[in-house]
Amino acid sequence: MRRPCRGGAAPPGGGRFARGTDGPCSTRRWTGIAAQGKGSAVTIVPLGGLGEIGKNMMVLETEQDLIVIDAGLAFPGDDMPGVDVVIPDYGYLIERKQKLRGIFLTHGHEDHIGGIPYLLKEIQAPIYATRLTLGLVERKLEEDKLALPPRSRAVRPGERIRAGSFTVEPFLVNHSIPDSVGFAIRTPVGLFIHTGDFKFDQTPIDGRVADYQRLAAYGAEGVHVLMMDSTNAERPGVTGSERQVGEALANVFRQARGRILIASFASHLHRLQQVFDLAAQFKRRLAVIGRSMENAVEVAIKLGYLRDTGGVLTPADKIGDLAPERVVVLMTGSQGEPLSALARAATGELRKLELIPGDTVVIAANPIPGNEKLVQRTIDNLFRRGCQVVYGPHAGVHVSGHGSREELRLMLNLTRPRFFIPVHGEYRHLLHNAELARSVGIPDNHILIGENGTVFEITASSARIRGKVAAGAVMVDGLGVGDVGNVVLRDRRQLAQDGVLIVAMVLHREQRKVVSGPDLITRGFVYMRESEDLLAEARERAVQALNGIDEQDITEWSNIKAAVRDALGKFLYERTGRRPVILPIVLEV
Template structure:
């Protein structure tokens, strides 16, 4: 396929982006003074995915044309209380929607496609992706009611897309989900190669190895800029093949007569395929549990990425009707998420399946940073029930989907880029990448360490940060997008740490005298029955303050501040804590 799409009309108003106040950004030196050059120059603007792991989004801009690579989400840490998702701030894209020629997706993981529904609600632009990637995207857009309006274009690794001044082609990569691609973009300034998420698996489950021939061709052509996955740059050596996990599965199945429950990432279709192949070998049926797991299995089967023998899959309700040695369950919950299927099974809170003594549970994943405590708690609960738990520390049940140092070196040797931007990593990954690149003969100043929102201008003479654009994080909380910012999060932390006290007072509308109260209601601060004396004294303090200092005052703001200040001072003296005080004044 070689297509030249027409420019996408601006049918969407330039909406104001609902976004949170910007959070902390690492201190860095100011952009260097812009060096003048007469050569054609291309700009690269990461709107996510640098200085962090997640919400990948990268803008490539030349003149009046833009293409975007990926539109991902980041899952919130413990500090983001109540937040469901974190997505990129796309103010810059909204302001320049007329310039956007398309969004190109590298693969179907949430940190690369998860924010697409939120993006397409604000800008209507073409979206390009491989078959499985678009299959997963279609499910998301259907849930958000956007599937009819979306302009989706299926591509393969052999396609070339000509749009504006860009010629975009693709190359197959290995990762922990099928149909992953890297992207090569020819611009008037030079060739840019974006690796996507990758590793060099010489024995992939689907037998489709990374297309080394294309990498060599790009290297011979001359690569101006390489945007490289840096997730595992701290790990020496090579990332093991996915097939090594299948060998572990076979060993577990051969030694086990009990039910086998395997928890893994729903998107790891190759891992799921190996479970199904092993179950078939040992004459076991397979039940799929967990909403996201069921969705991925259904889509992968429909599109031909998952081969399941006829009659092998059973419903979760059928599990108890079969002998234990004929049952395998594939489930979500490998990260210990409180509402995931495995977690609920381990606490006897799943409506269909409960873990019981003698079950063999395989947690086929490594905890994402920040999830270690959740995973450890789930493992403890499983052992407490009497299950035999097999996890990363005791067996080879997981391999990464990202390249280690030797694989990154090989990519650099193939491509021989003039400039490199490490992405998909925190700042420490960028620093380690700079050291690694130096050993490969790339000058340290040619490895560009950047932050979200930096404008990096590159041509054959220079590569430098010349400014910034509006960027940051937008918080999704329930159905609200961008309506929770730092002030709300600060209040949530305050409530979580110190609780709340509500003070209700009834006053005379004419003269401000106290007619009833104050009544104090405490939540998350002290237990009323055990702190009755203290709360009684607090009521007295408030009444005295209102009576002695504010006779005749009926201004609500004055009275509220007086109540708040009195209680804050009193509670801190008594408890060294400062609960949120909410005064409620009623007039009669």
């Protein structure tokens, strides 16, 4: 059965129409802007955020100009021991830095702004973001002793920013942090829309509903390409309103007889505002613990995005003087991070706060994939200390900041794009989002699915995948950026799994023989006192390997190391089934 046609009468002022679907359907969409750019092309290159959750970064490029949307980071998985954070590979941008006209940020979450300090050490370009997002970026840069680049400024929804051949207009969306926006980008080939992270909350805490009218106006104008958040494309229905969380938290306040401790994302200011209001309503004093939470609250109060109208905020070192029923604490650690305030309190290692039986702990977040074990461990430790723990979907203390399937479908119907690129999500999320686009009438050959590094080429009349560019992950470990690669990670995983065996020996160059050793030292492999027989036999194998080396080759350290490593590696695997890292050390006299 043929799908009903979508569209309408010609817009005022003349112009041309472009067929919005293939086949005989009479649907047409206004593409007057696209007509102006005939013969030119815009390239879209995701450097992060496609095929993964995190480190979102999108490049839009013409022959003369380039802009970037978001510059985030991701947190390491279990296969990255010792790594602090992961950022996109900026190589593609660095090669084109003379074309960069601006960095546009959709909102203030780490997976969208966390890479800014690392990017600005390589490239300088003005940053455009809403007031709260820019304030959070500025605080982040201060910690790295950096400053905002020249011409950076706060922008408002509806304002138009010229960036070379691009004109960028922010529009308001709802998300789990205030001041979140998407971008309408006028390009030489047509109007592009990047939704950023969004949902349609009908009862937002700050009263600022997403700008449906402007989205519909873009649809009437003619959206050439829509890039839309895919995070919740698997979830049916509509994402709940943040006000539902406020009702669940109010029940906690009514029932708790002792202290209330609430762990949440520091950036979730709407949730924090509800906690401030409830503290005032139930006559409790409120303390904040955890560096990121303290920073977020300070910046948000300074900029007017968080209000302490009841005057409940009090220093954390003063709560010990208050009766338990008069205390509420906001803290970091909703993901069970080992160094977070909640995780340390759960193990009795937090000096500012000692948990006592009767405390009620609310974990107002769902575990990010990969963090489940950390969260479960923290919950177990809290129960061991006699706490009442409120957590999980059944408790109603968390809702997602991303729209579910019906909200994504609504975005598609409001904007009515000619071409569609699902973004921000793991590969299965992108596929589910593509299926939603097909369900509203966008044909298969107008839907482009890619991953990091995919080059999308958009002209006034076509959209195609042109190839791929390098778009890997750069690992940050301490002060080192990019110096941890696959080889280092492989060694770390092997060290973590099987430990290390050090073989030390002294070589006399003139006598051409080993005069001392080999001595064996292990760490993380076997306990030396309990494995003396195994190590003694291993030493004999090392001696045999040395005796088997030609007298002419004995002074070549590489020959000695290779012989010892090969002999011990084979022996230890046969005896133990393990492959420790073997490090022969040769001293010469």
